[in-house]
Amino acid sequence: MTKADSKPEPARLDPLKPDPVKAGPKLEPLGVDARREAIVAAVRQRGFATIEALATTFGVTVQTIRRDLNELSGEGRLERYRGGGGLPSSVENADYASRRTQLSAEKCRIGERAAARIPDHCSVFVDIGTTPEAVANALVAHTGLSVVTNNLNVALTLSRETEFRVVVAGGTVRSGDGAVLGQQTCDTLAQFRVDYAVIGISGIDTDGTLLDFDFEEVRATQTILAHAKAVYLVADHTKFARRPMVKVGSLAQVHTFFTDREPPPELARLMREAGVVCEVA
Template sequence: MSLAPRQQNILDLVRERGYVSIEELAQHFAVTPQTIRRDINQLAESGLLRRYHGGAAHDSSVENTAYTMRAGQMRDEKRRIAEAVAAQVPDHASLFINIGTTTEAIAHALLNHRSLKIITNNLHVANILSAKEDFEVLIAGGSVRSDGGVVGQATADFIKQFKVDYALVGISGIDEDGTLLDFNYQEVRVSQAIFENARKVFLAADSSKFGRSAMIRLGSLEQIDVLFTESQPDEAFTRLLSQFKVRLEIA
C-alpha cells in the first residue's frame, strides 16, 4: 500500500509509542481531528494499525503495549466499566482482583464499599484498596513486574488456598471463537487459578479487547458469569455470549 507522507508518519508514531490519541496527532500535524480520523480509518482498513475510540494503537500478538500506554488508553470507558462492576459487588464480599489497568479502575470504584476482603496479585490494586480501614487486603507473593503485577508459581499456589465470592478480572484479548488471551504464561497461570477458585467470575473488557490477538490461551468466555463492557459487541460476539450463557452488562 502506498501511503501519504502524513499517514506514514502517523504509522511510525503509533509503532514507536504503542498508542497515540487523536488529539495528540491532530496537534502534532496541525490538522483537524476529523482529518486524523480519516487517516486512521484508512490505515486500520489496511490492517496497519488498530483503531480505538479516541486514538490508534499498534497491536502485537507476542508483546503487550507498555503499561504507561495502557493506563492512558480508553480511560473514560474503563471508569464506566469499573463503576458498573462495582455496582454488582455487595458489601462484605470476598474478591480476587488480577493484573490490569481496568482492574485498577475497579479498585478505585470499590472504595465506597464496606468490609471487603480482597486477594490480589496487583500491587497497584493493593495500594488503592489498603487505604480503607475496614478492607482486608492480601497480596500474593511471587516475582514483581515493572507494571506492579505479581506472577509465578508461588503466586498461583497462594491463590489456590482460597475460595472467594467474586473474581474481578481483566484480559488482554478475546478471540473470535471466545478464547480469552493474554501475553505472559506466568500471568495466565495465576488468572487460571483465580477463575477456578471463585464462585462467580466478572470479566471487565473494553471494546478494544474484542478480536485482539495475544499468544497465550487463558480460558474461554464459557467460564465467565458476567461480561462488562462499554458498548454493544458485534453480532458474532453477541451470539457467543448467548451460547455460553454469559450475562452482558453495557456500562
C-alpha cells in the same frame, strides 16, 4: 511526516500482491464509528491496508483515514505503519503507562458498573490489569470486603482508602505495572475460595477464547478462575479486535462480562448460548 508515518510496513507483506481493499466497491458514506469498525474489519481480513486504498473505499480524504488509523492505534485496535495500518502484535502488549491512559473514561464506567454488582461483606479476587484496577477504585465505597490480589496497585489503593482486609499474593514483582507473578503467586491464590473474581484480558477471539500475552500472568488468572464462585470479566471494546497468543480460558467460564460497547454479533451469540450476562457501561 508524523512519528506514526515513520514506522515501516511489516515485513510479512508482499507489495506485489493486490490489496483487496482496492479491488472492493466504493462504499456508501459511513459515520465515523461505523467507518472505523469497517477499517478494522478490512485490516483483519488482509493483515494490512494502505491509506490510499482505505480513502478510496470509504470515499474520504487520506487525512481522514490517517486520523482514523491514529485513533484506532491509540485504542490498541490496529498498529500504525508508514502508509497504512496493520494488525496489532500478538506477542507484545502496550506498556503499562500507555494502557493506563487509553480509554480511561470507558474503563472507569466499566469499573463502576462491575463494582455495583459486588455486595458489601464478601470476598473478592482482583486480577492484574488497568480495567480490574478501575474496579478496585470503585470498590472503595464498599464496606467489609476481603480482597485477595496479585496486583500491587490494587493493594495500595484499597489499603490506603479503605479498612478492607487485603491479602497480597507472594511472588516476583514485575517492574512497570506492579504485577506479582510466579509459582508462589499461584500457590497463594489457590489457598482461597472467594465469592467473586474480577479478571481482565488482552483479547477475545471470535470463538470466545480469552487471550493474553504473558504466560506467567495467564497462570495466575487461570488459578483465580478455578477458585471463585462467580467470575466477572472486565474489558473494553478494543479487546474484540486483539488476538494475543496465550490462552487464558473461555467466555463460558465467565458469569458476567462488563464492557463499554455491544460485542460483535458472533460473541453476543456465544454469550447467550453459554448463559453469560453482558452489561454495557
